[in-house]
Amino acid sequence: MIDDESRGSPRARGRRSLPVDLVAVATATVLVAVVALASQYSGAAILGPLAVPSLLFAPGYVAVSALFPERDGLGGLERLALSVGLSLAIVPVLGLGLAATPWGVRLVPLVLVAAAVTLLAAAVATVRRRTVPEDERFRIPVRKWIGSGRRDAFRSGTRGETALTLLLVVSALLVVGTVGYAAVTSPEDESYSAIYLLTEDEDGELVADEYPAEFEPGEEREVIVGIDNHEHRPTEYTVVVAEQAVDVSDGEVTVDEQRELERFDTRLEHGETRILSNEFEPTMSGSDVRIVWLLYLDGDVPDDPSVESADYYVSLWGDASDEAAD
Numbered sequence: 619m620i621d622d623e624s625r626g627s628p629r630a631r632g633r634r635s636l637p638v639d640l641v642a643v644a645t646a647t648v649l650v651a652v653v654a655l656a657s658q659y660s661g662a663a664i665l666g667p668l669a670v671p672s673l674l675f676a677p678g679y680v681a682v683s684a685l686f687p688e689r690d691g692l693g694g695l696e697r698l699a700l701s702v703g704l705s706l707a708i709v710p711v712l713g714l715g716l717a718a719t720p721w722g723v724r725l726v727p728l729v730l731v732a733a734a735v736t737l738l739a740a741a742v743a744t745v746r747r748r749t750v751p752e753d754e755r756f757r758i759p760v761r762k763w764i765g766s767g768r769r770d771a772f773r774s775g776t777r778g779e780t781a782l783t784l785l786l787v788v789s790a791l792l793v794v795g796t797v798g799y800a801a802v803t804s805p806e807d808e809s810y811s812a813i814y815l816l817t818e819d820e821d822g823e824l825v826a827d828e829y830p831a832e833f834e835p836g837e838e839r840e841v842i843v844g845i846d847n848h849e850h851r852p853t854e855y856t857v858v859v860a861e862q863a864v865d866v867s868d869g870e871v872t873v874d875e876q877r878e879l880e881r882f883d884t885r886l887e888h889g890e891t892r893i894l895s896n897e898f899e900p901t902m903s904g905s906d907v908r909i910v911w912l913l914y915l916d917g918d919v920p921d922d923p924s925v926e927s928a929d930y931y932v933s934l935w936g937d938a939s940d941e942a943a944d
Contacts, residue, residue, distance in 0.1 A: 637747055639758045640683060643676050644740045651733040654726045669729050676736045678704030683743035689756045708735070724889075809849045813857070813913040813930050816842040816893070824893070833861075833900040833907055833936035840897045841934065843911060847886035856883050858912040858923040861900050877901060878923070879909075900936070907936040 650672040678701035686692050692700065712731050713723045721727040747755045816824040830839045847853050859882075863875040879898050886892055898909060912928035920927050 637683075637744060637757065640680065640740045640744055640747075643679055644737055647672060647676050647733045647736045647740075651730055654729040654733075669725060672729060672736075673709050673732055674705050675701055676705070677708045677732055677739065678702060678706070680736055680739035680743050681708065683756070684739055684746050687743065687746040687750045687756060688754055690754070692756075708732075811849060811853065811855070811913065811915065811930055812844075812846040813911060813932050814844045815911070815932055815934060816844055818842070829934055831936070833902075833909070835901050835903050836899065838897055838899045840895060843894045843896045845884065845886065845892045845894070845913065847888055847890050849915070850888050852885065852887050854883065854885050854916050856881060856914045856917055856919050858914070858919065858928075859896065859898055859909065860912065860923065861898075861902050861907060861909050863902050864906050864908055866906065873924070875902070876924070881919075883917075905936070909934045909936070 650668050653668055679697075681704050682692070682697055682700050686697070709728070709732060712735065713728060716723050716727055716731060719727075814826065815829060816826055817828050819825050819828065824842060829841065833839065843857065845855055845857070847855075859879045861877050861879055862873045865872045865874055879900075882894075882896075884892050884894070896911075900907065900909065910925060910931055910933045912923050912925065913930040914923070915929050925931050925933075
């Protein structure tokens with residue numbers, strides 16, 4: 619039975635208290651994970667800067683804490699260096715694992731997986747520290763730092779040292795942050811959509827080849843329209859299908875006449891691809907005729923749709939001498 623004296627002893631309090639550093643890292647990791655989930659639907663660009671410490675420091679720090687729970691195991695600078703080094707080793711391994719999943723190596727899934735690993739390692743590190751006697755376990759003396767900082771910061775002999783230390787710390791964080799942000803922010807994280815044409819070959823496979831090259835008025839033709847959503851948010855798309863009589867002179871294309879054949883809407887989640895069969899029936903005659911598929915986002919379709927106003931477009935020329943889609 620534990621008496622009141624032992625219940626209030628420093629050793630008993632140490633067993634019940636949670637490590638401040640591990641709690642701080644875990645809390646920050648959870649917050650970054652929440653931002654990552656929110657950015658998946660809102661398209662906010664704040665995730666990149668927040669992901670830098672989450673990916674390049676937190677996983678390695680909790681791993682080091684689990685490996686070295688003792689105070690004398692590593693010094694402060696050694697822990698910091700090893701934390702960054704282990705993070706740089708852990709995160710690529712997580713990326714390789716994601717590459718084998720449908721999510722792929724993208725920032726949001728990488729942050730979420732790293733957060734799960736960090737929280738698990740933080741729990742292991744907490745248990746490991748509690749197995750070490752209180753006077754031997756590693757801890758960050760926050761109160762001591764605050765107290766000594768207030769006393770020493772205003773001493774004339776230490777003002778220069780304090781300023782230099784702060785400058786070095788800020789410089790190091792800026793360097794790590796800049797490099798880390800460049801490392802975790804790839805072109806895959808940019809917002810964009812895509813529209814393209816496909817056809818079926820003799821084996822029933824979809825290929826970007828063998829497009830219809832001749833459009834006879836009143837003759838129905840068919841192509842496969844593909845749409846990709848990489849906008850980092852659910853997006854409503856409108857596709858306007860139009861035929862154009864064009865004039866090509868000195869590389870410049872002039873639309874002499876345009877007729878809208880049809881339009882259709884579709885909604886895609888981020889990362890989703892929609893493959894649609896599209897049948898169209900040209901009405902114009904002549905060799906310089908092209909069919910265009912104009913892609914507009916969020917229902918923002920002007921009264922006079924055109925290649926210039928479309929967010930994205932793809933075209934198919936009816937000239938028998940040009941059998942490829944743009």
